[in-house]
Amino acid sequence: MSMIKKWGVLAVLVAGMAGVTVRANADTLLSPPSGYFNKPAVIAGAKLFAKHCSTCHAVSSLRYERLASDLGMSKASIEKDVMLPNGANYRMGMEPAMTQAEAKKWFGLPPPDLSHMVRALGVRFIYSYLQSFYWDPNRPSGWNNHLFPKVAMPNVLQPWSGIVAKNGQVMQPGRVTPAVFHQRVADIVAFLRYASDPSVFIRHKLGPYVLGLLVAFSLIAYWLKKEYWKDVHDNPSKRKK
């Protein structure tokens, strides 16, 4: 078989695999701006999250101390900006201010633990969800959501987003510009993405070294193979026994 045909076979196989990998994404979800995910954004997001979301949501898998070891935050800053003054424990997972029972009374159901939410729903979904609230006087909280109809969560970001009607009409502008609003939501999503897989920064830091080492190993192995195989290609009768 010629080289071209051989690679043709491979290409078809790879294309087949790629077809499996790239799933149809016909939806119209928003994406956070590229480059939104980095340590400063995650730190900013952690602080915003503590202020606006921790009232209701736990991130139980993520211990506060990880923010120091993974992100380089100081313990003082974590205690001041992230931990709620409700007896949260530095060595334990992030707990909400409200107890499950209270939350259930208020919203009819306990707000979910957000530890793995980004992996379960995807970055784009959560980024869009937080920006899809609209005013709906028929709902008990006064809020509804385009992506999650009849959602129990109120639009806690109202100070930034303002009040928007179902048809997109702005009933009351937010206190910050839309650009700042998007930016802050992106930071919160960055934090939640980190929280769903805190190994991400270690992986990205070690990745180049591990790959470099393995590529170097492969190159040496290739050279070794070439040396050994010289006699196979040059002179079959003189091969080693």
Place this chain on the structure above:
Amino acid sequence: MANFGDWLNKRFPLRELMREHLTEYFAPKNFNFLYYTGSLLLLMIVMQFITGFLLMAHYVPTGPEAFNSVQGIMYDTRWGWLIRYMHVDGVSLIFVLLYLHIGRGMLYGSYRKPRELLWIVGYTIYILMMGEAFLGYVLPFGNLSYWAGQVITSIIQALPAVGPALAVLARGGAGIGTATLERFLALHAVLWFWIIAAAIFIHILALHQVGSNNPDGIEIKENKGADGHPVDGIPFHPYYTVKDIFGVGVWLTIFAAVIFYAPTMHGVFLERTTFSPANPMVSLPDVTPPWYLAPFYAMLRAIPNKDGGIFLMILAVVLPFFLPWLDRSPVKSSRYRPVYRAMILLLAVTFFTLAWVGEQPPLPKYFLLERGGAAIYVGFYLLLPIISRWEPTRKVPERVTS
């Protein structure tokens, strides 16, 4: 040192084994990249054993704790994320290798006489691996694990006569819970795993009995030189040991790239629905299997009747066993069989299309793809005995080409 060697070899056939399986085991000199897959599969199985062992040190097989214990490995255990990603991504990469390995066997007619048994043992390993993957899949007890457990045990339940009793035995009760996790862990890590290990051992012994095929499909043992060795053969050691070491380097680079930069492969290697805990109250809109089992799932869905679907799926899984006898061509390798080669390519494309469609929600718009795919898949095996009789063949050279 030499004395120790003598001492040892009087009591254990080390030298003999080395000679028989490495230094005087002759392999064709024209292997291409598809021949790396066997040694890489061995490597991956050993790695799964090691990472699986380490995971087990922290895993708790109970309904309430299984999910949390896995998250404890990911968040709180030093290097736990690395171990778990190696184990989870290892599965998908093993199936990539298995499909290349099986595809290679089909491309070059490696299943033909005298390698029928080698093929059957190999294909048995593949089926055992599907079972092993399913057992492991349930263990982290995400919601997908739970519902996958439900779906598969309900397929067992649908088997005639023994079905219901077998399903209770598999679940350890009426539903999926702690008893299920305990027995799945015992099977996954002990019994099933070691059956696979034993099958791999037999696979390699069978291979060494008949010797490797090669991309030209020529039997090198039929052309021996004055020294009694095949003229187109080279000793496995050192030639293929150094070559395989290079293969290992390249493969580990790919493996590391996945682990460090795309450990969930966008939800393909580690699905989204595995990230919420098992919950019998929250049913999933569509319980789709992982990509490597999806082709068979697509065929299951291709027939709307449940029993019919299960029959088609089992048929699809079983058919490749008969390949050695379905192929009647005098020529082995697809290099010299243009029609057969086209059929294999069509089969490969069909198989991965079925994998894709098996992952989609069960919508009517996919029926045609599912049915067409199933028809091509089954048709390949049913038509092969006829086509392989009259298909034109090119002249096979005397010596291997390089």
